[in-house]
Amino acid sequence: MIRSACLAWGIEDEVCDDAQLVASELVANVVDHAGTACTLDVSVDNEGLLIEVRDFYPCPPPQPRPVDQCSRRGRGLQVVAAVSTHWGVTTFHDGKSVWALLPKVSPKAVLHAR
Numbered sequence: 454m455i456r457s458a459c460l461a462w463g464i465e466d467e468v469c470d471d472a473q474l475v476a477s478e479l480v481a482n483v484v485d486h487a488g489t490a491c492t493l494d495v496s497v498d499n500e501g502l503l504i505e506v507r508d509f510y511p512c513p514p515p516q517p518r519p520v521d522q523c524s525r526r527g528r529g530l531q532v533v534a535a536v537s538t539h540w541g542v543t544t545f546h547d548g549k550s551v552w553a554l555l556p557k558v559s560p561k562a563v564l565h566a567r
Contacts, residue, residue: 455504458495464502467559471536472502475553478529479506482515482551489548497557501538505552507545514542514549 455476459469476493483491487510494505515530533540537553 454493455495458497459502462497462502462557464497464557465559468502468555468557472504472555475504475533475536475555476506478533479504479551479553482506482529483508483510486510486515487512487548500554501557502555503552504555505550507548507550509548511544511546511548514544515551 455473456469458464459466459472464472472495476495480491480493483489483506487508489509491509492507494503494507496503496505530540533553537555540551540553543550543552
């Protein structure tokens with residue numbers, strides 16, 4: 454779904470790879486922590502590529518945890534923050550939506566163009 458949308462919108466491969474990673478991390482968080490059904494929405498506008506995952510578990514918004522070097526898990530939101538321009542949480546009475554905005558053009562491509 455993500456790759457198809459990126460191809461249709463002319464999004465660079467590197468950004469598309471990041472978008473797939475973000476979507477995977479956000480959906481995995483729903484499976485691991487919310488345990489509910491979820492929706493995945495992908496859209497693009499002038500600001501960038503928006504990945505949004507909505508769950509149906511009303512709980513406090515997720516917060517990135519300090520990285521534990523000994524743990525195999527627990528870095529998902531740090532990864533999302535590292536590859537996105539912005540990320541955040543929108544709460545609802547019956548759950549939340551975690552979203553991330555990615556640039557349409559890879560920052561590396563911008564640096565090479567200079």
